[in-house]
Amino acid sequence: xxxxxxxxxxxxxxxxxxxxxxxxxxxxxxxxxxxxxxxxxxxxxxxxxxxxxxxxxxxxxxxxxxxxxxxxxxxxxxxxxxxxxxxxxxxxxxxxxxxxxxxxxxxxxxxxxxxxxxxxxxxxxxxxxxxxxxxxxxxxxxxxxxxxxxxxxxxxxxxxxxxxxxxxxxxxxxxxxxxxxxxxxxxxxxxxxxxxxxxxxxxxxxxxxxxxxxxxxxxxxxxxxxxxxxxxxxxxxxxxxxxxxxxxxxxxxxxxxxxxxxxxxxxxxxxxxxxxxxxxxxxxxxxxxxxxxxxxxxxxxxxxxxxxx
Numbered sequence: 001x002x003x004x005x006x007x008x009x010x011x012x013x014x015x016x017x018x019x020x021x022x023x024x025x026x027x028x029x030x031x032x033x034x035x036x037x038x039x040x041x042x043x044x045x046x047x048x049x050x051x052x053x054x055x056x057x058x059x060x061x062x063x064x065x066x067x068x069x070x071x072x073x074x075x076x077x078x079x080x081x082x083x084x085x086x087x088x089x090x091x092x093x094x095x096x097x098x099x100x101x102x103x104x105x106x107x108x109x110x111x112x113x114x115x116x117x118x119x120x121x122x123x124x125x126x127x128x129x130x131x132x133x134x135x136x137x138x139x140x141x142x143x144x145x146x147x148x149x150x151x152x153x154x155x156x157x158x159x160x161x162x163x164x165x166x167x168x169x170x171x172x173x174x175x176x177x178x179x180x181x182x183x184x185x186x187x188x189x190x191x192x193x194x195x196x197x198x199x200x201x202x203x204x205x206x207x208x209x210x211x212x213x214x215x216x217x218x219x220x221x222x223x224x225x226x227x228x229x230x231x232x233x234x235x236x237x238x239x240x241x242x243x244x245x246x247x248x249x250x251x252x253x254x255x256x257x258x259x260x261x262x263x264x265x266x267x268x269x270x271x272x273x274x275x276x277x278x279x280x281x282x283x284x285x286x287x288x289x290x291x292x293x294x295x296x297x298x299x300x301x302x303x304x305x306x307x308x309x
Contacts, residue, residue, distance in 0.1 A: 012288075019288040023069040031108060032115035036143030037158070040120035044090055044151040050185070050274045051087045052152055055119070057267040058095040058192070058230025060252035061128060062113055063106030066294065069287045070265050071113050071252035077284055078267060079118045087271065090151055092119050094251065095230040096126025096162070096192030098142070102134025107141045122149070126192040126230065127162040146170075148177045154272060155181035159191040165211045171218070178222040186277060187224045188270075194229035198236030198247045199257065219243045225277050226270070234262035235281050246279065254294050258302040 055078055061067040081089055098114075099106035114121050125145040129138050138145060145160040157177045159170065166174070181187040195212035197204050206212045219227060220241035230249040234257055237246045248268040255263035265284040270277065286295050 016289045016292060019290075020069070022072045022287075023065055026068060026072060026109065026112055029112060032112060034111050034141050037122050037147055038143055040091065040122045041147070041149035043120045044149065047088075047090055047152050050153045051272065053081075053087045053089045053269055053271050054151075055081070055089060055092045055267055055269055056095065056190075056228045056246070056248050056279075057092065057251035058228075059097040059126070059233055059249040060094065060110070060113065061097055061100045061106075062110035062252070063100035063103060066254055066290060067100065067252040068109060068113065069290055070254070070284075072116070073287050074251060074265060074267055074284050075113065075116050077282060079116075081269060082118075087273070089119055089269075092117055092121045093156075093158075093190050093228065094121060094123045095190050095228055095248070096124045097128045097230060097249075097253070098123055098126065099129050099131075099134065099137075102129055102131030102137065104133070104137060107134075107137045111141055122147075122156075122158065122190075124158050124190050124192050124230075125160045125162055127164075130162050146173070148180070150184060152272070153184055153274075154186040154188060155184040157181070157187075157189045159189065161191050161193050164193050164206060165209060166215060171214065174215075175218060175222075178218065178224070181222065185275065186272060187222060189219065189224055189227045191227070191229055193231045194245060194247050195227070196238070196240065196245065197232070198238060198245070199232060199234060199261065201257075202232060204232060216240055216243065226279070228268075233257070235264070235266050235268070236262050248281070254290075254298075256298070259295075259299055260302075263298075 060071040098110045123142050148157045195215045196207045224243050226244045229247050233249045233253050233255040250266040257263035265286050268281050270279045
């Protein structure tokens with residue numbers, strides 16, 4: 001029995017060490033060529049047809065080993081999505097917080113992580129990306145923090161709401177873009193902070209701000225299909241005024257809420273089939289070393305909390 005336990009411990013230790021290899025290689029690799037949101041969107045212009053998919057994730061918080069290791073595991077699964085060959089996966093959208101604290105190191109690591117994704121990547125700006133010299137680095141590595149682009153039968157709008165609000169100028173811009181989007185069958189919005197908190201126990205209460213209601217009424221008016229956000233490190237969705245709101249903030253950052261409430265590593269695959277839009281959440285088991293270092297203890301804590309209180 002003791003011998004079997006020792007063998008099992010050695011196997012687990014070897015697996016844990018092996019799970020550290022990808023993030024170690026990431027930090028040792030040379031800087032890849034960087035590209036901007038506009039350059040990524042340009043690659044979509046030749047796409048034809050009405051059947052396609054795209055991937056949404058958020059809050060990879062690059063620059064911290066815990067986050068980077070999880071992001072790499074998630075990316076390996078993203079790149080394998082094409083094996084199903086149901087429809088082409090046109091691009092990946094990251095709805096903000098691509099960096100841990102907006103530093104040069106964070107953006108450099110994000111650039112390396114992004115280069116591993118086999119599809120074009122378009123990013124919104126998150127509040128962490130605004131720290132320090134973040135705005136200048138975001139412009140250098142990613143480009144515009146607000147933009148719109150089309151792909152096949154759909155129109156996409158990227159907004160910057162890192163302050164948790166939208167200005168009158170931004171509302172005017174959004175409505176103009178939504179008017180343009182009426183020429184397309186589907187409309188999608190990407191922004192970092194959701195207009196309504198998807199988690200009742202969260203400290204984040206955007207619905208108490210006037211901008212949130214105005215934003216949601218505008219989305220309802222122009223029949224937006226889905227608003228994708230991050231900021232909260234979980235997967236949650238809801239339907240308000242005929243518009244779907246999806247928070248997909250599990251792109252790498254360690255979640256702090258129970259796995260049963262959406263606090264797990266994941267990304268979302270969106271399918272556009274002519275008139276129809278659907279999505280699936282892909283839950284990813286974290287790297288083994290990270291599971292033992294954090295995820296296991298988080299779930300144990302919430303299990304004991306529920307059992308005792």
